[in-house]
Amino acid sequence: MEIKLLIDQAIEARKQAYTPYSNFQVGAAVLTKNSHIFLGCNIENASYGLTNCAERTAIFKAISEGEKDIEAIVIVGDTDGPISPCGACRQVMAEFCDENTKVILTNLKGDVVETSIKQLLPGFFSSKDLAK
Numbered sequence: 617m618e619i620k621l622l623i624d625q626a627i628e629a630r631k632q633a634y635t636p637y638s639n640f641q642v643g644a645a646v647l648t649k650n651s652h653i654f655l656g657c658n659i660e661n662a663s664y665g666l667t668n669c670a671e672r673t674a675i676f677k678a679i680s681e682g683e684k685d686i687e688a689i690v691i692v693g694d695t696d697g698p699i700s701p702c703g704a705c706r707q708v709m710a711e712f713c714d715e716n717t718k719v720i721l722t723n724l725k726g727d728v729v730e731t732s733i734k735q736l737l738p739g740f741f742s743s744k745d746l747a748k
């Protein structure tokens with residue numbers, strides 16, 4: 617699977633964003649190890665805090681279809697540099713991304729960085745911390 621194609625899909629998914637409050641549209645595409653793609657957009661709410669970010673939408677779609685192994689995730693917004701996911705999304709990514717998961721941050725200008733959950737959220741809380 618070409619990352620370029622995954623980016624194109626995230627850009628397409630961004631068009632579905634529901635953003636009457638911020639007018640800031642974000643798209644995301646998750647590629648699972650089974651080669652399935654799940655798309656997401658941000659979905660806002662009049663009660664602002666209930667907003668769901670694009671990357672969480674895409675991840676939750678994948679998980680709810682039984683696809684927990686994520687090969688790559690692309691996030692795209694109309695930002696100056698590659699988009700930077702919020703803290704809540706970083707923690708959700710930490711739950712389902714491993715050190716090999718490609719996290720690709722990009723924008724409409726074509727700036728692309730490939731990073732990892734470890735870089736985005738060092739020392740994240742995980743299920744390991746729950747074990748006695």
Ligand SMILES: O=c1ccn([C@H]2C[C@H](O)[C@@H](CO)O2)c(=O)[nH]1
Nearest residue numbers: 638640642658669670700701702
């Ligand atoms: O990585 C990001 C950053 C922001 N947003 C959304 C949340 C909100 O709807 C809007 C402005 O913060 O952008 C995302 O979906 N993903």
Ligand SMILES: [Zn+2]
Nearest residue numbers: 669701702705
């Ligand atoms: Zn977020």
